Amino acid sequence: MEAVTAPTGRVRIFDALRHRDFRLLWSGQAVSLLGDMAFVTALGWRTFTLAGSSRLGVVLLCESGAMLATLLVGGVLADRYERRRMMIVSDVWRFAAVGAIALVDATGHLTFPILLGLAILVGLGDGFFYPAVGGIVPLVVEQPALASANSLMGIARWGSLMIGPSLAAFTYGAGGASVVFGFNAATFLVSAGLIWLARPRAVETPPREGTLREIRDGARYVAGIPWLWVTISLFAVVLMLQYAPQQVLLPKLVHQHFDRGVGAYGLLTTSLGVGTVLGTIAFGVLQPRRRRGVVAYTVWLVNSAAIAGLVLSPWFPLASGLAVLRGACLAFGVAIWETMLQELVPEHLLARVISLDVFGSFGLMPVGLAIWASVANVAPPGVLIASGAGVSSVLVAIALTRRWLWEID
Structure with missing residues (x-):
């Protein structure tokens, strides 16, 4: 990574782009994330039309389960080996898996078992990728530019959420899911080629102690810090309760509650993307440094309330507006969380802590997807999600009363 002198004073939102290696990382992720969000939208609607909403839950369950199966090992490998190389291998793996889905669907031979098997392969690649990409950000920018880098990475991530679903809906209607x-x-x-050109700063790695022991070392570190283990554990439950039902039931909600089709399905997700981009930009401008945990939990609480209002709204325009609000809150809180991890966690443990964060936060997602798929026909989708x-x-509000949350900056 080339040396760039950081400016004094508050870091501006675009300062991280002064680093060549970050520009390569960001460009590759902006393109790849756009494809990911288009894929998620197309996968959801294709599975729904192929096998129904309950089978969509099965696909998402197996894909997320596959990601969790490789996630912790991926964290160890990303702390042990070059994170850039891990990203390239994961990208090539997922190119092969998603390319196979496209080919089989284009030839008219896509069946539910084939779709399920290939989705599992995608999930396995995701598990190796996430710890590497999360851990590489501090290696391509200087520390003062971390907030800027996370804001820009958030803009790429959440911007894809804004554009990807609508792009998928238009392309799906014109040419099909394939x-x-x-x-x-x-x-x-594209992502693999761009990160191959980057030269991140090397990380001094400790002696190898075996994969399981290195995972335990990371877990021991997390367990000793309340703001880490409580947040990770809490969001394992929160995501099971409010993210999993949206994954399973959102197509049904759009179809039954709002009496609309795939275009509205994509538009609702795009509205969420607009909000997340706005929230990420707000973080890049404000860059809070005091009571960051409290700020993050507060905006996450508003996010949960907005979800309930969205799915119970009798009007689609109001639902779209609430999607913007919840997106802004979600992205602002996530940007705070990612910056805290990168600033406060030791560099040689960062990829493992990120893998534990994702593993813990999404650990109950397979359970949630299975539960919500099994009760998809018990009540209206809006009632279930709300x-x-x-x-x-309630859970987030309780956490806001804890002293340890107010003591951390």
Whole structure:
């Protein structure tokens, strides 16, 4: 990574782009994430039309389970080996898996078992990728530019949420799901090629102690810090209660509650993306330094309330507006969390802590997906999603009363 002198004073939102290696990372992720969000939208609607909403829960369950199966090992490998190389291998893996889905669907041979098997392969690649990309950010910018880098990475991530679903809906309608899948496959090659050109700063790695022991070392570190283990554990429950039902039931909600089709499905997710981009930009401008844990939990509490309002709204325009609000809150809180991890966690443990964060936070997602898929026909989808968001609101509010949250900056 080339040396760039950081400016004095408050770091501006675009300062991280002064670093060549970050520009390469950001460009590759902006393209790849756009493909990912288009893929998620197309996968959801293709599975829904192929096998129904309950089978969509099965696909998402198996894909997320596969990601969790490789996530902790991926964290160890990303702390042990070059994170850039881990990203490239994962990108090539996912190119092959998603490309296969596109090919089979284009030839008219896509069946539910084939779709399920290939989605599992995608999930396995995701598990190796996430710790590496999360841990590489501090290696391509100087520490004062971390907030800027996370804001820009958030803009790429959440911008894809704004553009990807609508792009998928338009492309799906014009050329079918196979075109969307093929586009996503190609973006993995773009990402791999750009990060191959980067030269991140090397990390001094400790002696190898075996994969399981290195995972335990990371877990021991997390367990000793309340703001880490409580947040990770809490969001394992929160995501099971309010994210999993949206994954399973959102297509059904759009179809039954709002009486609309795939275009509205994509538009609702795009509205969420607009909010997340706005929230990320707000973080980049404000860059809070005091009571960051309290600020993050507060905006997450508003997010949960907005979810309940969204799914119970009698009007689609109001639902879209609430999607913007919840997106802004979600992204602002996530940007705070990621910056705290990168600033406060030791560099040689960062990838493992990130893998534990994702593993812990999403650890109950397979359970949640299975539960919500099994009760998909018990009550209207809006009622089911709102009930999970309501319980989540109570849990987050309780955490806001804890002293350790108010003591951390």
